Amino acid sequence: MRYRNAGSTDLKLSELGLGCWALGGGNYWGDSRPEDEKKLLQTAYNLGINYFDTAELYYDGRSEKALGHAIKDLPRNRIVIGSKLFPTNAYKDKTIDHCEASLQRLDTDYLDIYMLHWPINSKSIRVFTDDESLVEHPPRVEDTVADLLKLRDQGKVRYIGVSNFGKRWMQEFERNNIQITVNQLPYNIFSRAIEYEALPYCVQTGSGIIGYSVLMQGLLTDRYQSIDDIPDQYCRTRHFHQKRSPQNRHGEQGCEEELKKALNKLKTIAQDNELSMSQLSINWAIQNKALTCVLVGTRNPDRLKENVAGASKRLPAEVYQAVNEISRPIKEIMGPQIDYYESPENNRTTFTS
Numbered sequence: 001m002r003y004r005n006a007g008s009t010d011l012k013l014s015e016l017g018l019g020c021w022a023l024g025g026g027n028y029w030g031d032s033r034p035e036d037e038k039k040l041l042q043t044a045y046n047l048g049i050n051y052f053d054t055a056e057l058y059y060d061g062r063s064e065k066a067l068g069h070a071i072k073d074l075p076r077n078r079i080v081i082g083s084k085l086f087p088t089n090a091y092k093d094k095t096i097d098h099c100e101a102s103l104q105r106l107d108t109d110y111l112d113i114y115m116l117h118w119p120i121n122s123k124s125i126r127v128f129t130d131d132e133s134l135v136e137h138p139p140r141v142e143d144t145v146a147d148l149l150k151l152r153d154q155g156k157v158r159y160i161g162v163s164n165f166g167k168r169w170m171q172e173f174e175r176n177n178i179q180i181t182v183n184q185l186p187y188n189i190f191s192r193a194i195e196y197e198a199l200p201y202c203v204q205t206g207s208g209i210i211g212y213s214v215l216m217q218g219l220l221t222d223r224y225q226s227i228d229d230i231p232d233q234y235c236r237t238r239h240f241h242q243k244r245s246p247q248n249r250h251g252e253q254g255c256e257e258e259l260k261k262a263l264n265k266l267k268t269i270a271q272d273n274e275l276s277m278s279q280l281s282i283n284w285a286i287q288n289k290a291l292t293c294v295l296v297g298t299r300n301p302d303r304l305k306e307n308v309a310g311a312s313k314r315l316p317a318e319v320y321q322a323v324n325e326i327s328r329p330i331k332e333i334m335g336p337q338i339d340y341y342e343s344p345e346n347n348r349t350t351f352t353s
């Protein structure tokens with residue numbers, strides 16, 4: 001396993017991190033048992049993974065609780081825990097209460113990275129609450145930043161990060177005299193929106209990037225024969241037709257035909273290079289030096305080993321370029337919008353609220 005510095009800091013993250021949303025078990029990812037989670041975390045640690053990602057939102061805190069339990073036997077000072085605060089909870093002083101609740105669930109004294117899960121605006125808040133007064137009066141960014149800095153001064157948080165922030169949201173945050181250590185952003189072969197603006201901006205300002213959905217929730221693995229086999233809940237992004245899943249909110253046509261064509265070509269490339277699809281996908285993402293760490297979510301130690309084996313290889317330059325060319329039409333259709341779940345009008349990552 002190789003390690004990279006998070007932005008301009010000394011904090012080192014493994015190139016492959018473990019996404020822990022599925023821990024605790026629930027509707028979205030299915031069952032997960034504490035004894036299996038302990039084995040999974042021990043396997044991850046033995047393989048050199050040091051970054052573990054969670055959020056208060058994941059299964060209403062059960063992911064944090066399960067992660068806290070699963071890492072009990074690991075040396076705390078050798079692992080990096082990142083959690084996230086939801087914008088509905090980022091009001092003055094509430095931020096502090098929510099961070100303390102996360103610490104309690106994780107059964108730890110400090111978070112290595114504390115991120116704001118989505119930009120603070122009415123559109124982000126509307127997705128997760130029916131309370132119109134919250135939608136009309138989102139938290140003030142300066143209050144949230146002041147609380148985050150307080151948490152850092154108290155030693156409860158080592159580094160402050162954000163997630164799903166486009167350039168202008170990062171700039172608004174930074175106007176409050178805060179260095180963003182990392183921005184956690186969606187990044188995979190078919191989701192390259194960050195390459196237009198957010199990624200170059202992170203590089204320019206010294207923020208690291210933690211990539212999520214690197215396996216596109218299973219599509220970029222060998223799990224499914226065709227995109228038609230993917231369960232509805234994993235087809236909610238703008239890549240899929242609005243009618244593909246009853247949970248789709250974006251109202252767009254998607255690009256399913258282009259996805260099918262590109263997937264067939266990628267499968268051939270993976271086979272020719274003796275890689276599984278997940279290994280090709282992970283490899284491709286890690287190849288981008290702007291990424292500090294790429295997350296994969298799995299509850300299975302064997303699949304984790306397969307993924308780590310993928311992370312240890314490097315794609316030949318011509319293969320990397322070929323993957324870029326295959327995915328270019330999808331990149332162009334999807335455009336620069338980082339929010340893959342919403343229509344352009346409801347895009348949470350743009351500046352205006």
Ligand SMILES: NC(=O)c1ccc[n+]([C@@H]2O[C@H](COP(=O)([O-])OP(=O)(O)OC[C@H]3O[C@@H](n4cnc5c(N)ncnc54)[C@H](OP(=O)(O)O)[C@@H]3O)[C@@H](O)[C@H]2O)c1
Nearest residue numbers: 019020021053212213214215216217221278296297298299
């Ligand atoms: N900041 C944000 O807004 C945000 C949003 C989403 C996710 N995240 C973070 O990213 C993490 C990953 O979640 P994701 O949504 O991005 O999912 P993902 O990692 O793209 O995909 C996870 C899915 O891939 C499957 N999988 C993993 N390795 C595999 C392999 N080798 N072969 C076949 N299937 C494989 C997993 O199944 P099994 O469990 O059965 O192996 C699971 O169904 C989350 O845990 C979370 O920490 C952050």
